Amino acid sequence: MQDQLTLVxxxxxxxxxxxLEHNDYTGIEVQPTARLLWGPDPNHRLWAAISRGVRIPSRVDAHMELIGQVVPPLTSPNSTPLPLALAVNGSNAFQSEEVLAYETGYRYTPSNNLSLDLSLFYNDYKNLRSYSAGNSDTTNIPYYLKQPFIIDNAGKGQTYGVETAVVWKMLDWWRWDLSYSFLKSELTSNQYYQEAISPQHKTSLRALLNPTPDITLDAWLRYVDNASAFTLSGPAYIKSFTTLDLRLGWKLNQAVELSLVGQNLLDNQHLEYIQETFTQATELQRGVYGKVVWAF
Known part of the structure; x- marks a missing residue:
């Protein structure tokens, strides 16, 4: 439900x-939002907003049973003579993760060819997913021991930062998009779980060219700062990276377009993220491919 009111x-x-959303785990969830926009003239826009959002529990949060790692006997942190299976178990008591988001921003458009955006944000989180150690399971002795970690809502914290964007149409057929974001994360949990930390700095520069009606050339250069992820064996760190993507397109006619795309061209491979499923992380490799689009 939404309505816009004109105050001036x-x-x-x-x-x-x-x-308003209903689910079988937490019942009815209400996620309201309020947004105020002030435009003293067509070239200036100032806005502010406050919103509540949730991530409702999934079947994984409630019922998952996953052995994420097996620690060999007589090694750290397993001093027993039996293998130790580290398992993640869901919980029916898991509640929705919540965020209260505060935002404000300003847009300046001095001309039809140039626009500048600046926004600030502050997010207050509670009931974030965490893990607590359960009682060791000895029913599988003499084969192995099992140490469960139960999903709970012990995490909380704040994130805040700034985002900027500039769009410049340098020529009728040449456009630049430049963006930068800064994110500070202050998240806490218990001793068994360390919150993943998103990159603190991100920068993106894109060039979009149409030298002729049939030819397009796109270039995308981006930098992503260091990050981290959670694994059962401890925090995993993701190094910063810089990458470049290029695309050349040629429209043969109104129906057919050919394109050649190169991705991650500045290095052989790099890691961008680690999945929460505790599977082996996969690095993105340099690649080149061709594409044919036929519209009919």
Missing amino acids: DEQLWLTLGSK
């Missing part, structure tokens, strides 16, 4: 709304 004609607008 052609200058001030208030948008109120809410999403």
